[in-house]
Amino acid sequence: MKYDLQFCIGSRLRRLSRIADGHFRRKLSEFNITENQMTILFVLKKMGKVEQGKIGQALVLERSTVSRNIKILEKQNYINRTSEYRPEIELSKQGNEMVKKLIPLWEETMDELISKLGENGLTHLTELENSLN
Amino acid sequence: MKYDLQFCIGSRLRRLSRIADGHFRRKLSEFNITENQMTILFVLKKMGKVEQGKIGQALVLERSTVSRNIKILEKQNYINRTSEYRPEIELSKQGNEMVKKLIPLWEETMDELISKLGENGLTHLTELENSLN
DNA sequence: CAAATAATGTTGCATATACAACTTGGAGTT
C-alpha cells in the first residue's frame, strides 16, 4: 500500500479544524453565535458592502451554503441586504456592535491557539494555505 | 487590534479542510460514499473490532456524531455491530471490499494533494497536528 | 448487596455543508 490509511490528508485537516472550532465554540458559548457566523461577520467587516457571491469566493463555500448562512444572520439582524435578486450585503449597526463585542473573545481564543501552535505553527499554516489554494 | 480578522485560525483550518474534502469528494462521486464515511471505514480497517467510542476518540468527534455516522454505515451494510448497549463495531465483508475498492481512488487523491503540498507541506501538516493536540 | 455515580449510546434540535434542479436577471447577438 502506497500510503498509510491514517495518513489521509482530508481527515487530518477535518480533525484539526474540529479541534480549533472547539476552542472558539467554548469561548463563544455565552454569545448566541457560532464560529461560522462569526467568520462571515468578520469577512463583512473586512470587505464592507459586497455581493453575496464574494463571500463564498473568499471562504470556499458553495453558493447555497452562503445563502443559508446569510439568511440566519439576517434573521438575527446582523446584516443588511439590498432587495435585488443579486443583493449586496453589509453589516448592520447591530452586526458592527456584535463584531466589536466578539473581538476580545476571539483574541483570547487566538492567544490560546497561538500558544499551542507557536510562531512555527503559524508559519506551517500559512505554508499549507499557499500550497493548497 | 491585536490580530487581523482574516488571520482567524479556525476559519482558515475550516477552509483548508473544505478544499481537501472537495478533492476527495470529486473523486468519490462515482461511489455512493462520502469522505467522512470513508474515513470511518479506514479507521475500522486499522483498528479492527473496537468499541464505538474509540472512533470518536481517534477522530475528535462527539459521541452523537459517531452514533449517527455508524448508523448510516450499518444501513449500507459496511459494518457489523454487536447487539449490546455498548456495541463493538467492525468492518463487514462488504465493508472490507469497499475499502479495497476505495483505496486506489484515495491514493490518486492523495497523489493530487501531495503534488500540491510537496514534502514540506506534509511536514507542515504533521507539525500542526503535533502542536494542536 | 444496594444506592450513588460515572461512562457511554441515542434522540431532539439547530447549524453547516454540498449538489442538483430550478429561478431570475443581465449581457450579448442577431
Added chain:
DNA sequence: AACTCCAAGTTGTATATGCAACATTATTTG
C-alpha cells in the same frame, strides 16, 4: 426588441456536527 446564454440566488435532499437531555449499563461506595 427578441432570443439565447450565462452567472448568481434559492430550495429540496442528504450527510455532518455538537450540545443538551435522556436512557442504559458499568463502576464505585457506603
